[in-house]
Amino acid sequence: MTATRIVVIGGGYAGVLAANRLSQRGDVDITLVNPRPMFVERIRLHQLIVGNHSATDEFASVLAETVRLVVDTAERIDADAHQVHLRSGEPLTYDYLVYSVGSTAPVPATVPGADRFAYPLGEWETARHLTGRLAETPTDAPIVVVGGGLTGIEAAGELAETGRHVTLVTDVVGPSLARGGRRSVTKRLTRLGVTLVDGAAVASVAADHVVLSDGRRLPSAATVWTAGFGVPGLAAESGLRTDRLGRLLTDETLTCIDDPSIVAAGDAASPSGVPLRMSCQLAMPLAACAADTVLARLDGATPRAINPASVGQCISVGRRAGTIQLSRFDDIAVPAHLGGRAAAAIKEAVCAGTVTFLRKEARSPGSYFWPRGGGRRRRIARAAHEAQAAR
Structure with a gap:
């Protein structure tokens, strides 16, 4: 009997877990396509830039032995032909496609100079560029981190703990946190x-400074950009319907609304046009x-249904402290948090645990488990479907 051909695009947390889980069947042929030859621990990139973690693992340590790794870049999905066209080599033919390309952290084209002088911290390559820049920058030189979300907080904390002079520019510090977590x-x-420069926006970026929207000028030997996420344009460029940000539109089973042979996982999925928060925590379920x-x-x-x-x-603020913001099952923060060294220890355990989950799923496919939420997701999906039907 011919094996079912499954192609997984993207070797991040979502792609690796999906490929490993699919390997529990013996009648499938699974190929994972990833542009890098190693697995990137994206949630550790802020550690990479200061040199206390490599933020990478060998694929052999996290990927099931039966999954074939193809180091290449997917450039187009031909849904009609059931093929993925690669930058090099022959196209891959599939019976099912798992779209798990993850997210990106681009600098906005609308901010003059940002594309030339700001260093985004969302992908391994850009983090490596920033690492090189910091190696050339004296420790007492000023650093500006733009964006007060979790990535910005962690980057600012990690850099400051090494003795760097850091300024964090943002509209709000920790917008996804409750008041107590934000204070922590x-x-x-x-x-x-x-x-902390909050309630501010960056108007332009130069090689040695940034200009704020109110005209203030902040010296900066290296500007780290962490404001906002995007997604690769592969789905839209392949003629598949996406949401405003470019995430693949699916139903609540993560099946592409244009083609039942395509499913999506992780940050690049938009179920019912109401996507979940981009995060490792939710990408894996x-x-x-x-x-x-x-x-x-x-x-x-x-x-x-999902x-x-x-x-x-979980937020680290350097290696010696952190904040754990508790939430409801529907991802809304509640007025309860844990801070200090205990929170830092929990965050480190969580980071290590994600890789442990992947390795366990590789050894024992189907073993990964995550608790299910309440009924709010179903209500959100139903409302989205009703709104779409009314148009």
């Missing part, structure tokens, strides 16, 4: 010597659901 983060950043959708179809069963529970947000 702000207190630790201040203790590390980070200068989505990956498990995407794989289970394919497995259900192979078994002739009805796939299960409903992953969020349990909180």
Whole structure:
């Protein structure tokens, strides 16, 4: 009997977990396409830039032995022909495609100079460029971090703990946190010597300074850009329908609304046009659901709708402190948090645990488990479908 051909595009947390989970069947041929020959621990890139972690692992340590790794870049999906066209080599033909290209962290074209002088911190290559820049920059030179989300907080904390003079520019510090969690983060950043400039936006970036929208000029030997996320344009460029940001539109089983042979997982998925927060925590349950959708179809069963529970947000602020923001299952922050050294230890355990989950799923496919949320996801999806039907 001919094996079912499954191609997984993207070797991040979602792609690796999905590929490993699919390997529980012996009648499938799984190929993982990734542009890099190593697995990148994206949630550790802020550690990479200061030199206390490589932020990479060998694929052999996290990927099931039966999954074939193809180091290449997917340039186009031909849904009609069921093929993925690669930058080099012959196209890959699939019966099912798992779209798990992840997210990016581009600098905005609307901010003059940002594309030339700012260093985004969302992908391994750009983090490496920033690492090189920091190596050339004296420790006492000023550093500006743009963006007060979790990535910006972690980058500012990591840099300040090494003795760097850091200014964090943002409209709001920790917008996804509750008031107490925000205070916890702000207190630790201040203790590390980070200068907080909130309620501000960057108007332009130059080689040695940034200009704020109110005209203030801040010296900056290296400007780190962490404001905002994007997604690769592969789905839209392949003629598949996407949301405003470019995430692949799917139903609640993560099946592409244009083609039932394509499922999406992770940050690049937009179920019912109401995507979940871009995060490793939610990308992995989505990956498990995407794989289970394919497995259900192979078994002739009805796939299960997504409903992953969020349990909180873990933020490191340097190596010696952090904040754990608790949340409801629907990812809304609650007025409860844990701070200090205990939070830093939990965050480190979480980071290590994500790789452990991948390795365990590689050894024992189907073992990964994540709690399901309440009924709010179903209500959101139903409202989205009703709104779409009314148009």
